[in-house]
Amino acid sequence: MPNRRSTLALALAGLAAPSLARAQGAAGWRPSRPVRLIVPAAPGGSNDIVGRILAEPAGQILGQPVVIDNRAGAGSVIGSEAAARAPADGHTLLINSSLATVPAMVLRMPYNTLTDFEGVAVVGFSPHLLVVNPRVEARTAQEFVALLRANPGRFNYASAGIGSGPHIGGLLFMSRMTVQAETVHYRGGGPGVAAMVAGEAHFGTPTMASSIGQVRAGALRALAVLSEERSPALPDVPSAPQAGLPGVVHEEFFPIVAPKGTPPEAIAALGAAFRQAIGQSAARLNETTGVTPRAGFETSAQVMALVRDGVESYTRILRAAGVQPE
Structure with a gap:
């Protein structure tokens, strides 16, 4: 499908080019031991699958293995809290597509989604x-x-x-x-x-x-x-509007974040490595998971701005549905 290939090519180019440039600029920092990527859910979920696709290429780029650490429980809160409380030395990361949804549902959060993390990268989006x-x-x-x-x-x-x-x-x-x-x-x-x-x-x-x-x-x-248009990954399945589900549009994104206070040079190197890994894995991500990478999240601030917008959007949707945090 030409449109699909061109979309993936643009995504790969947009991700890889700034990644390579930043990798050169951030050459002063490299992990000294394996990097732990916390997945706040059991194996087999979307964060686990996406994290494992990226772990090997990111580890090769960084020169140290990226090791998946599944920390399931409390709708991702347990694993996310473990990441927020980990040493801010660049050796612990979190991938959590629920990062922006949990604050809209949980009344007493043990961490602050917007102030306890630094943005590293955004893997992509998936309905x-x-x-x-x-x-x-x-x-x-x-x-x-x-x-x-x-x-x-x-x-x-x-x-x-x-x-x-x-x-x-x-x-x-x-x-x-x-x-x-x-x-x-x-x-x-x-x-x-x-x-x-x-x-x-x-x-x-x-x-x-x-x-x-x-x-x-x-x-x-x-x-x-549950998107406005059909997905190339499942072309025979109707979109929400086509299926007669007006307004039932629900798309997730996959942010990778680090504990607040992680040195800027570590954030830059980690971000460059993961964006390069995402670019290399764009076709596989889309084919096997339906996740489509997008350019535009090259800085920590851009990643966290997306998370903040997600918190606001999910909160608005749930309050309109009459759902209050518990």
Whole structure:
């Protein structure tokens, strides 16, 4: 598909060029031991998959391994707090697509999302999906909405934890479609997807990264991509407007951050390395996870501005849906 290849080529060029320039300028700092990349969820979720795709090339660029450290629990709060409290020496990072959603859901946060981190990079953006277990008797989103309305409280949906993207996606779907279902929280996106495949949960709004393999294999039925347009990664699945789900648009992004106070030279070197790794992995990220890299996040301030905008946007969406932090 020419359009898709040109989009990925532009993303790769926009990411790699500034990365190479910064790598030269930040040559004075290099990690002295393995870099820990905290994933605040169980293995198999979107952050875990994306983090593992980037770990090897980023480690090669940095000259030290990038080691995934899964810290699941409390809708990503446990792992994020561990990252915020880690020594600010450049050897601990966090990848968390729920970083901007949690403050809208959790009343007493043990860390401050906007002041306890330094931005490193943004891997890319990916829409969530509306999926059901294949045994659910609905082949379209409209059939599924009708099924939920006819059976209030009979069905449940899989959340990846309080404040996670799949949790917010489910709340947004139910609010906009005026349907009811029971929320079941799992310890991350991977366990939530596994529960839907097993039939333990009937439906969910998982990230494309964590569920695209199961959709392609027929283990889950995708009823909609929760974006304004179809995704090249799942071209046969209708977008939210095409599926009759107006306003149910839910896209996640993957920020990589470091503890506040990490030296600027370390942030510059880490950012350069990860942007270069993202550029090298752009095609693989899009093909295997539906994550599309975008240029425009070359500085720490730009990364944190995106997180701040996300906090404000998710808070606005949830308050409009009548959801208050707990």
